[in-house]
Amino acid sequence: MKNISGTKVAKGKVVSAVLLKDLRIELRSRVVTNQVLPFAGLVMVMFAFALDNDDVLERVAAGLIWLATLFSLFMIVQRSFAIDTADGALDSLRVAGIDLAAVFFGKAIALALKLIALEVVLICGAVLLYRVDLSANGLVLLVTCVLCATSGLAFVGTLYGGLTAGAKGRETLLPLLLLPVVAPVLIAATRATEAAFGSGGAQTSEGWAWIGLLTVFAAVFGVGGSLAFGSLIDE
Amino acid sequence: MSQVLQRTSATGTRATRVIGATSILVMAWVVVSGLLLTPQDVVQGESVRIMYVHVPSAWIAYLAFIFTAVASASWLISKKHSMGFDRFAGASAEVGVMFMAITLVTGSLWGRLTWGEFWQWDPRLTTTAFLFVTYIGYLAVRRLEGSVEQRARRSAVVAMLAVLEIPLVHFSVVLWRSLHQGATVLNPNGDVKMDDLMLFTLFSGVVGFTLVFIWLVLHRQRTMLLVDLANNQGLDSAIVARRAEGSAN
Amino acid sequence: MIVNFSDVVIVYDNFPALAGASFEIASGEIVLLQGPNGAGKTTLLRACAGLLPIARGTATVLGCDLSVERSAVRTKVGLLGHANGLFQDLTVAENMSFWSRLIGASDRDVETAMQIMGLSDRLSAIRVANLSAGQRRRCALATLIVRRAQLWLLDEPHAGLDSQGRDELDKTLRSAREAGATVVFASHEIDRAQNLATRFLNVVGGVVTAS
Numbered sequence: 001m002k003n004i005s006g007t008k009v010a011k012g013k014v015v016s017a018v019l020l021k022d023l024r025i026e027l028r029s030r031v032v033t034n035q036v037l038p039f040a041g042l043v044m045v046m047f048a049f050a051l052d053n054d055d056v057l058e059r060v061a062a063g064l065i066w067l068a069t070l071f072s073l074f075m076i077v078q079r080s081f082a083i084d085t086a087d088g089a090l091d092s093l094r095v096a097g098i099d100l101a102a103v104f105f106g107k108a109i110a111l112a113l114k115l116i117a118l119e120v121v122l123i124c125g126a127v128l129l130y131r132v133d134l135s136a137n138g139l140v141l142l143v144t145c146v147l148c149a150t151s152g153l154a155f156v157g158t159l160y161g162g163l164t165a166g167a168k169g170r171e172t173l174l175p176l177l178l179l180p181v182v183a184p185v186l187i188a189a190t191r192a193t194e195a196a197f198g199s200g201g202a203q204t205s206e207g208w209a210w211i212g213l214l215t216v217f218a219a220v221f222g223v224g225g226s227l228a229f230g231s232l233i234d235e
Numbered sequence: 236m237s238q239v240l241q242r243t244s245a246t247g248t249r250a251t252r253v254i255g256a257t258s259i260l261v262m263a264w265v266v267v268s269g270l271l272l273t274p275q276d277v278v279q280g281e282s283v284r285i286m287y288v289h290v291p292s293a294w295i296a297y298l299a300f301i302f303t304a305v306a307s308a309s310w311l312i313s314k315k316h317s318m319g320f321d322r323f324a325g326a327s328a329e330v331g332v333m334f335m336a337i338t339l340v341t342g343s344l345w346g347r348l349t350w351g352e353f354w355q356w357d358p359r360l361t362t363t364a365f366l367f368v369t370y371i372g373y374l375a376v377r378r379l380e381g382s383v384e385q386r387a388r389r390s391a392v393v394a395m396l397a398v399l400e401i402p403l404v405h406f407s408v409v410l411w412r413s414l415h416q417g418a419t420v421l422n423p424n425g426d427v428k429m430d431d432l433m434l435f436t437l438f439s440g441v442v443g444f445t446l447v448f449i450w451l452v453l454h455r456q457r458t459m460l461l462v463d464l465a466n467n468q469g470l471d472s473a474i475v476a477r478r479a480e481g482s483a484n
Numbered sequence: 485m486i487v488n489f490s491d492v493v494i495v496y497d498n499f500p501a502l503a504g505a506s507f508e509i510a511s512g513e514i515v516l517l518q519g520p521n522g523a524g525k526t527t528l529l530r531a532c533a534g535l536l537p538i539a540r541g542t543a544t545v546l547g548c549d550l551s552v553e554r555s556a557v558r559t560k561v562g563l564l565g566h567a568n569g570l571f572q573d574l575t576v577a578e579n580m581s582f583w584s585r586l587i588g589a590s591d592r593d594v595e596t597a598m599q600i601m602g603l604s605d606r607l608s609a610i611r612v613a614n615l616s617a618g619q620r621r622r623c624a625l626a627t628l629i630v631r632r633a634q635l636w637l638l639d640e641p642h643a644g645l646d647s648q649g650r651d652e653l654d655k656t657l658r659s660a661r662e663a664g665a666t667v668v669f670a671s672h673e674i675d676r677a678q679n680l681a682t683r684f685l686n687v688v689g690g691v692v693t694a695s
Contacts, residue, residue: 021571091565095562096559096631097558176368176372177375184406213406213407220399220403221399231388381497382496473503474500474504478504
């Protein structure tokens, strides 16, 4: 994009400006740490109440981590765009002709970092609450899984968050649109995490097949999102 | 309403009437043949007759979504962004969702009779269910407020994203079942030994349902056109009313 | 003519907010839009910024045909609507630096802009959420100065400012004009606005008439 004085602004600068802005606002307002994180933790505890069996809990721990992550994803995405629509900043970005694909990546990376922080806490919670064992090999698989799955979730979340930003009834529309799309991430990340935990006698090696699927998902929606984001939030 | 609307107030044309009449004839034949003439299956008995509804409606559902995707892509690619593409995409998705519901209901009834269960986590079934939910979301996006162009652009992009999403969902479910469940689910069609009359009835069903689909989409597309026209006409009088605000004060 | 509207109709949910507006604006003018609430002033400003699809008619802004390509005009105009486009949890300085990074402006541009709008060092360290309405307005205007827009579109820029702030704003707009910018604004501060403007346009019932 060219600015008024005719010099070109590098895409990376826009990405980093948006990224730093989102992270700084989170550090100030602490919505994720003070509201979403306790919510996700509560979900984990409530699952323990509902299932009420240590063996079952250990078996399903991986699925519960990712389900809690998905529920939190909706809240984080909504918060991420509420920041931008509260005082018309998203409008201003459009009026200023800022490269919206760069805005997409900036917001997606910020979202991914928040999600990773959340997932780390949830995984630690699962180890403590559900008595999951984690080997060194399993840890490598788990870290890879978290990175790949989170990128995919962040891209899809930013894309559909942009679509519903400012729309009436977005609180209910976002989950309706997002849940079917993230189903592959839920399946793949859960299986990979089960393999990492060794739940139900799963081998670590079984998990790596799923990492491929997660990578494809992240790539597809990273490319698709950067192409589509601009036209979705434009009037 | 003024003349333009009155001229176009019916959505039928000679072509759609022919299609409609033909589809009634074909469907009547499918009903008679499917319920009375065709034999029952050795294994499945009378329940095999659900096939004559289930298979064609599944075919139509998938055809409808392919059609929506093609129309959406055409809208995005075409320079003029003709609204006709958008209307066809929307009409086809609406009809597709209906046939997908029929597919899921008849499928689970048939499943209860042949497998003893309403639902199996079979990849094909699961993907169909996801497709159903995805396009309900698509229809919700179409109802978001905004201008006609905005609706067309948003929904075209969402339809394209669904095309990316569905293979991913399908592949992940296939991988999920193949790793975690050795036994394959009964394939309801594969188990049926079909004689010529059964095959012909099934084929007639597909033809009949396709005609019904075309008929519905054409009419739905035209009612959407009429809504747009009515809005446009309303716009003329609204502009007059809006301009009069000034002289009223 | 840098703005040329001919029979422009703009529709929100089947309501013609602009119902055939025709007017021209020449470079270097300061144009005041007058008219009752709901007459279409905001719509007109947003349309000039290339934010709204043109349902009928033709509109050209800074050489860009809005019925063909609306995004090209956006880097050249600055729009300040009812919203300020600021982030509540960031300080004034952080908001300014966010925008200057986005458009590749220098630190000196930012300093100058903040000086012009009277944003002192003390104010710049305060979060926007804790500012008064007038101070937020000044911060938002400073982002426009940084962007060096050729056409300034301001919706009620005087609202919420104290009389000193209004004087500052008028001075800013005049100096922006001297620097080659054109200003179009809507205001209920009739006396002050008429003093500032070089020309008036009446907006009533979605149409524009010369005054």
